[in-house]
Amino acid sequence: ETGVTQTPRHLVMGMTNKKSLKCEQHLGHNAMYWYKQSAKKPLELMFVYNFKEQTENNSVPSRFSPECPNSSHLFLHLHTLQPEDSALYLCASSRDRGTGELFFGEGSRLTVL
Amino acid sequence: GQSLEQPSEVTAVEGAIVQINCTYQTSGFYGLSWYQQHDGGAPTFLSYNGLDGLEETGRFSSFLSRSDSYGYLLLQELQMKDSASYFCAVKEVKSTFGDGTTLTVKP
Numbered sequence: 001e002t003g004v005t006q007t008p009r010h011l012v013m014g015m016t017n018k019k020s021l022k023c024e025q026h027l028g029h030n031a032m033y034w035y036k037q038s039a040k041k042p043l044e045l046m047f048v049y050n051f052k053e054q055t056e057n058n059s060v061p062s063r064f065s066p067e068c069p070n071s072s073h074l075f076l077h078l079h080t081l082q083p084e085d086s087a088l089y090l091c092a093s094s095r096d097r098g099t100g101e102l103f104f105g106e107g108s109r110l111t112v113l
Numbered sequence: 114g115q116s117l118e119q120p121s122e123v124t125a126v127e128g129a130i131v132q133i134n135c136t137y138q139t140s141g142f143y144g145l146s147w148y149q150q151h152d153g154g155a156p157t158f159l160s161y162n163g164l165d166g167l168e169e170t171g172r173f174s175s176f177l178s179r180s181d182s183y184g185y186l187l188l189q190e191l192q193m194k195d196s197a198s199y200f201c202a203v204k205e206v207k208s209t210f211g212d213g214t215t216l217t218v219k220p
């Protein structure tokens with residue numbers, strides 16, 4: 001496998017469920033990101049990890065909980081979400097935090113009922 | 114804070130040239146990136162300008178003027194497959210994205 005891989009590609013969950021999104025990058029990059037893409041809105045940065053350490057939390061509600069066990073893997077744990085959280089969640093990586101080129105995964109399409 | 118402005122939609126015909134502009138306001142600026150996203154797909158990196166001037170990559174070129182806080186993406190010899198959304202993104206410590214421009218290429 002190459003690039004950035006996200007699973008699941010599609011997820012439907014109720015507001016009381018707990019689920020996780022997974023991202024894996026095979027590029028040897030040191031920085032990983034979670035972005036949210038809603039209809040008619042720009043890509044919104046959620047979290048940034050650099051060398052496994054969280055360097056940015058963009059005022060994201062606590063019902064979203066990121067985890068970065070190593071530089072290749074990034075998770076987004078979801079619990080008690082709201083219908084307005086339905087969106088495409090994109091994972092990205094870059095060589096380091098200062099690099100202008102981001103490599104994106106295909107995204108996880110989340111629907112909250 | 115940061116803000117970026119780019120047109121919401123552009124339409125052009127096959128074989129034509131189209132320019133998508135991006136103006137930005139930001140504190141702290143490293144460079145301007147451009148991404149392409151087809152419906153249902155992941156954004157893919159097209160180009161990055163860290164310095165003023167023109168960067169050319171095949172049919173695509175990108176320009177930056179730091180003094181004017183302005184950049185553009187130029188697409189030449191348009192093909193149907195170029196129909197997609199195009200995002201400019203300001204690179205500071207993090208990347209902030211514009212709303213995107215939907216390009217429709219007509220035969």
